[in-house]
Amino acid sequence: MSIINILLIFAVIINVMFAAFIYIHSKREIPVFFYALISFFAGVWAVATFLMGAQLSLPNFSAAAVLHYIGGNLAYLAFFWFAVYYPSQIFKSTFWPIVITVVNFLILFALSFSDFFFTKLRLDPLLSESMVFNPIGYFTFVSYLSAIFLLGEAFLIFKFFQAKTKERKRIAYVIIATFIAGTLGIIFNLLFPWLGNFDFFIINPILVTIVLTAFGLYNILYNKIFDIKIIATELLIATVWIATLYNTFVAKTIEDQIIQGTTFAVTILVGYFLIKSVMNEIKQREELQRAYIKLKELDEAKSEFVSIASHQLRTPLTAIKGYISMLTEGTYGKLLSKQRKPITNIYDSNERLIRLVNDLLNISRIESGRIQMDWQKTKLEDVIKSVVSELQIKAKQKKLKVTLQKLKIPLPSFNMDPSKVRNVILNIIDNAIHYTNKGSITIQLIPQPKNRALQTKSVLIAIKDTGEGMSKQELQHLFESFSRGKTGAKMWTEGTGLGLYIARQFVQMHKGKIWAESAGAGKGSTFFIQLPVS
């Protein structure tokens, strides 16, 4: 068998396989159906071309010749209908396309059953001698085919200009591929033969197959229409099937035929399960992808809800805070001394609610990964001093001393989110005040390394109190959400149980560490925060 015949057989197989692949894996949309038909009829055209060169008897050669022109014509007709529907239907009514199709089928009928197209068909080594065309029929056939081809291209070009930028690229590739393939067909299998040139008549199906398949595959892979895994798997399986089937036919002995035939049957079975398994895997991945997108949408919706809900909760709390503070200041007249305590209690309760709303919003953001860092070069001592200043009144009420031990050489300013660091230190000192009945709270800054001649790499903040202390078990669960030490549960119920959990998250966002130590109940506690200095 000559190389051209082998390539023709490949052209047939590739066209038919491509058609089957496209159609099986598509969502069965109309344009895809017609695209698959183009490949299928190109395969029919290639088969007929192969048979025309296969030195058959006259009736078989005649049938092959008719099939060649019918197959080719139907590929162009399929392209015309593809252009009507891709990427969307160009006309509301398909009346005129149907009329065009009916006329086309009349021409094919005349070609098949009269001497409208072929005046004579005979066996001859030269194709130019084996077919004698009827000029009127040939001209009609070629003109009509060219007209529907150009009309199809015109539809696609019109849709190109109508389309959005993203879709234009895809349509452009289709126009280029079909224009090249269609023009090759008309020139080498219709125009040249009329002029007596059959040089490319036999090999043209190979050229057209290359163009159509190459562009088709590029479109599939570039636009990720189908998963590359399924394409590769099916290509591999198909190749094994073709090879084992071929071996079965060419086997010389019965025993070889049985072996090859059995191998072919086994590869069909194995291939089917392999393809099914790959398709299941792809399906699961797509479902996971859809679930992930849905989850993200829900997460966005939840985040927006939490923001709006906290806004709505804060509004009345702001009004209470504002009016109570103005009442205390005397804006609406002097308060009686016996009114001060209940008014102060209302203010404190309200502040507790505001803290709870803030903590819940922070927790929601931390757990959905939406918390943002506001990095600024800041002096840590200034942050701690502002916290100490804020809590002095509370500490004085309990007759507690809160002191920051000054460093001989101040720390350099370094990168931190000052509001978050402030939140952490405020939480810990506030806790210390609440869990300490007498004594003091001392804040010590320990630069590391201790040798200040060297560059400071981190700072350890130690907040020591003379309070109730904690057991080992309490220390273990201290930084979990909604957790308070057992002793703390008796002494102070104002804490939300979220403060230290949030503190730990904020410290970890700074790539730092936070922990607590205590010698036991009644022996005080020390909280440590280590922050890198950069």
Place this chain on the structure above:
Amino acid sequence: MARKILIIEDEHILASMYADRFKQEKWKVVIATNSNEGLSVTRKEKPDIVLLDILLFNGHGLEYLTVKKEDKAIAKIPVIVFSNLDDPKTKEEALELGALEYLLKSDFTPQELVQKTISYLL
């Protein structure tokens, strides 16, 4: 001369509360309840400073900032965003549109707000 503040706030209780406090400091107070009204009052009254809420009943505080920024007659009037919406993205947008600061209402008493406002006019 008495300082003038425009409070753009749709919650009547809060607007009234802050107005009382600023009046106590002898400020002249003008109130608007949405961004369009806020813009027309800003053009008419030319306040020394604007206190702007974000989530308004009719419109959004950021719309006020966007239009104000393009209007040369009022672009330079300082604005403090004062909202209970603790949203980093909104905060970033507000500051990009020229707000001096983005404060959370529930963090400040009216007295603290007055002090903060005065500090911007010094």
